Amino acid sequence: MSTYGFHFDNSYARELEGFFAPWQAAMVPSPHMLLLNHALATQLGLDAAALESDQGAAIFSGNEIPQGAQPLAQAYAGHQFGNLSPQLGDGRALLLGELLDPNGRRWDLQLKGSGRTPFSRGGDGKAAIGPVLREYLMGEAMAALGIPSTRALAAVSTGEIIHRDTPLPGAILARVAASHIRVGTFQFFAIRNDQEKVRQLADYTIARHYPAVQSVTNPYLALFNAVADRQAALLARWMLVGFIHGVMNTDNMSIAGETIDYGPCAFMDRYDPAAVFSSIDSQGRYAYGNQPLIAQWNLTRFAETLVELVDPDSEVAIHQLTAAINHFPKVYADYWLQGMRAKLGLHTEEEQDQELAQDFLTTLEGRSVDYTRAFRSLSAVVLGNPAALRSQFDDAETVDAWLQRWQDRLAREPMQAEEIARDMDQVNPIYIPRNHKVEEALNAATQNRDLGLFRQLLEVLAEPFTERPGLESYAQPAPESFGVYKTFCGT
Ligand code: AMP
Ligand code: MG
Numbered sequence: 445m446s447t448y449g450f451h452f453d454n455s456y457a458r459e460l461e462g463f464f465a466p467w468q469a470a471m472v473p474s475p476h477m478l479l480l481n482h483a484l485a486t487q488l489g490l491d492a493a494a495l496e497s498d499q500g501a502a503i504f505s506g507n508e509i510p511q512g513a514q515p516l517a518q519a520y521a522g523h524q525f526g527n528l529s530p531q532l533g534d535g536r537a538l539l540l541g542e543l544l545d546p547n548g549r550r551w552d553l554q555l556k557g558s559g560r561t562p563f564s565r566g567g568d569g570k571a572a573i574g575p576v577l578r579e580y581l582m583g584e585a586m587a588a589l590g591i592p593s594t595r596a597l598a599a600v601s602t603g604e605i606i607h608r609d610t611p612l613p614g615a616i617l618a619r620v621a622a623s624h625i626r627v628g629t630f631q632f633f634a635i636r637n638d639q640e641k642v643r644q645l646a647d648y649t650i651a652r653h654y655p656a657v658q659s660v661t662n663p664y665l666a667l668f669n670a671v672a673d674r675q676a677a678l679l680a681r682w683m684l685v686g687f688i689h690g691v692m693n694t695d696n697m698s699i700a701g702e703t704i705d706y707g708p709c710a711f712m713d714r715y716d717p718a719a720v721f722s723s724i725d726s727q728g729r730y731a732y733g734n735q736p737l738i739a740q741w742n743l744t745r746f747a748e749t750l751v752e753l754v755d756p757d758s759e760v761a762i763h764q765l766t767a768a769i770n771h772f773p774k775v776y777a778d779y780w781l782q783g784m785r786a787k788l789g790l791h792t793e794e795e796q797d798q799e800l801a802q803d804f805l806t807t808l809e810g811r812s813v814d815y816t817r818a819f820r821s822l823s824a825v826v827l828g829n830p831a832a833l834r835s836q837f838d839d840a841e842t843v844d845a846w847l848q849r850w851q852d853r854l855a856r857e858p859m860q861a862e863e864i865a866r867d868m869d870q871v872n873p874i875y876i877p878r879n880h881k882v883e884e885a886l887n888a889a890t891q892n893r894d895l896g897l898f899r900q901l902l903e904v905l906a907e908p909f910t911e912r913p914g915l916e917s918y919a920q921p922a923p924e925s926f927g928v929y930k931t932f933c934g935t
Contacts, residue, residue, distance in 0.1 A: 448510060453544050456648075476501055489545050513541040513553075514541050515538045519563065522626070524693040528635070556571055556616065577898060649667065672769075672772050678703065682735060686732070688712060688720070715818075834847075885897040885898040
């Protein structure tokens with residue numbers, strides 16, 4: 445173990461030769477710690493106080509390799525906007541290694557923006573401060589909402605100016621993840637018809653993420669089902685909070701079921717299945733309402749890589765995998781309904797609940813009501829204040845019929861109103877990363893090198909369910925003057 449508490453155990457480097465290129469980060473001129481995630485560092489068994497230093501900045505910029513790390517760039521392929529790119533890989537990232545925390549849990553530690561690698565193609569291997577901070581913030585916000593996500597351990601400025609449309613300060617994100625194995629990692633070897641490596645990767649994945657399937661009759665089919673199950677649960681969580689990933693390419697889908705690779709992502713303001721924020725998604729392929737369908741599409745690409753492992757008779761394998769893929773919408777819908785019941789304060793289950801939930805969404809659609817606020821205000825309605833919701837509508841009568849149905853339904857719940865309202869406030873966040881707040885914080889950081897607003901926003905989002913005085917502006921939708929929001933890819 446090193447001075448800072450890093451306890452590396454690098455199974456990917458040890459067991460998967462041929463799946464990566466050993467590599468070094470590019471030296472940067474003057475690394476400076478922008479943010480260190482003390483809570484996460486402590487959870488990982490690291491000495492946060494010692495890392496809050498020039499030495500820490502040197503480590504998280506890649507200038508210094510901590511003892512036990514074995515930096516490498518991982519190979520992967522991927523379907524980007526539906527088109528296969530046979531070779532992507534870590535073009536601007538390095539896996540430093542795997543950390544074992546004090547509970548024995550294993551975490552990938554990755555640097556993003558650490559310079560060119562053999563997978564860089566035309567890119568410079570760098571990252572700008574804005575996208576680094578955006579990923580930091582969004583990942584932490586998702587984690588605080590209880591949604592599986594990669595986490596930000598540190599953000600470091602490099603002292604370099606990098607060139608995008610304009611010159612921008614360079615930065616590096618140190619992030620941790622259950623792993624960085626993607627659907628695209630399987631695709632990389634499957635499309636090269638390297639079946640031995642696909643099997644090796646599947647076995648590694650099972651041992652690391654899905655040990656329970658080791659003992660079943662067909663572990664590879666069970667692996668598919670287990671991955672699909674985690675994706676279904678994840679997608680339901682995204683949909684319930686109004687999260688739009690923005691670039692659900694197969695190389696951005698984690699086999700471990702975490703939200704990964706925050707680029708042009710955003711939270712929806714008004715409820716709109718067609719909502720798209722990403723400037724590069726002109727066709728709306730990754731629109732809010734399409735996300736579960738895209739997850740199923742991506743899982744189909746994953747299934748294709750497993751055919752030869754599932755059964756020597758490819759017809760049998762395809763038949764079994766197709767049945768599993770076709771089951772995904774039902775698994776997803778069950779997770780979604782379970783989450784919606786909680787959002788509506790329902791602890792018991794009734795046949796009509798799905799329709800009740802859907803009809804609330806239909807009531808919100810096409811109106812200037814904020815999705816997050818509308819759900820949050822439902823607990824006040826339970827406590828006898830229907831105006832909390834009604835006042836958000838220009839035409840309040842449109843929601844009255846639904847309110848009546850919902851209250852009739854609530855009357856059949858065995859719990860007290862106070863308990864129901866309290867539980868609802870634990871699942872309907874009051875604070876989410878609102879686009880105008882994110883933008884304001886990133887602008888101050890990028891243009892004035894001022895992290896004040898960013899830190900404040902991070903702190904607000906660390907407790908998304910707890911209403912606190914003085915934070916009213918964080919619970920409000922963007923002012924009209926903010927206009928149409930566009931997000932850009934983090935490249
Ligand atoms: P992303 O859009 O971040 O999911 O990245 C897609 C692919 O492009 C990955 O293989 C990245 O490593 C690569 N990539 C993105 N930005 C850069 C960059 N600035 N330099 C080199 N490679 C990059
Ligand atoms: Mg990516």
